Amino acid sequence: MGIETTSRRPLKVRDKAWAHSLAHVVAAARITPNTISIASVCFAALAGACLFSWQRFDTVARVLTLVGAAAGIQLRLICNLIDGMVAVEGKMGTKSGEVFNDMPDRFADLMILVGAGYGLMFRWGPELGWLAGTFAVMTAYVRVLGGALGLKQSFAGPMAKQHRMAIMTFSSLATAVETVVFHTEYVLIAALGAIALGSLYTTFSRAAGIVTGLESK
Numbered sequence: 217m218g219i220e221t222t223s224r225r226p227l228k229v230r231d232k233a234w235a236h237s238l239a240h241v242v243a244a245a246r247i248t249p250n251t252i253s254i255a256s257v258c259f260a261a262l263a264g265a266c267l268f269s270w271q272r273f274d275t276v277a278r279v280l281t282l283v284g285a286a287a288g289i290q291l292r293l294i295c296n297l298i299d300g301m302v303a304v305e306g307k308m309g310t311k312s313g314e315v316f317n318d319m320p321d322r323f324a325d326l327m328i329l330v331g332a333g334y335g336l337m338f339r340w341g342p343e344l345g346w347l348a349g350t351f352a353v354m355t356a357y358v359r360v361l362g363g364a365l366g367l368k369q370s371f372a373g374p375m376a377k378q379h380r381m382a383i384m385t386f387s388s389l390a391t392a393v394e395t396v397v398f399h400t401e402y403v404l405i406a407a408l409g410a411i412a413l414g415s416l417y418t419t420f421s422r423a424a425g426i427v428t429g430l431e432s433k
Contacts, residue, residue, distance in 0.1 A: 268334050
């Protein structure tokens with residue numbers, strides 16, 4: 217339940233040469249961090265739309281739609297990565313940057329997870345999507361709550377944003393195979409269930425860290 221030293225999510229990928237090169241190109245084009253953050257929601261909306269609609273198509277289109285969902289999720293994460301890099305390393309941050317950095321993520325999570333739930337043929341698919349989305353938002357709420365109470369924000373998992381999106385990317389691609397071979401959707405059902413349970417655990421784990429931190433002051 218460790219508490220991190222910054223409100224910026226610690227990511228090893230920021231040290232990668234390609235990430236620095238991409239951030240440099242974007243900064244040179246004078247694309248603002250806030251614009252990049254908004255673009256992340258657009259890519260999440262694309263992924264959510266793909267996950268919502270994939271079963272409405274024939275086999276080939278289903279596969280392409282699920283691959284599109286995975287691509288949209290990854291593009292969302294790339295935007296989440298470089299908006300902060302452009303703001304900090306590119307010195308293009310604004311006073312309202314924290315709002316654009318955090319708020320779009322909440323919409324993005326809901327678009328992807330709820331969209332996936334409504335795209336299932338499973339009877340309780342929409343409810344499962346809403347559970348996963350709600351608990352995902354709660355992990356972020358508790359993180360920000362800790363910061364508002366004067367503590368360092370915790371990005372601890374096991375179902376932090378990068379974990380949720382890794383699962384959704386993998387499950388989208390795996391379902392593309394599953395739908396061709398078995399004509400089923402079990403991978404996506406399991407993915408949403410894992411995210412819901414993992415996010416619930418992460419919410420209470422972070423909350424426990426906040427209580428411990430406040431009591432030890």
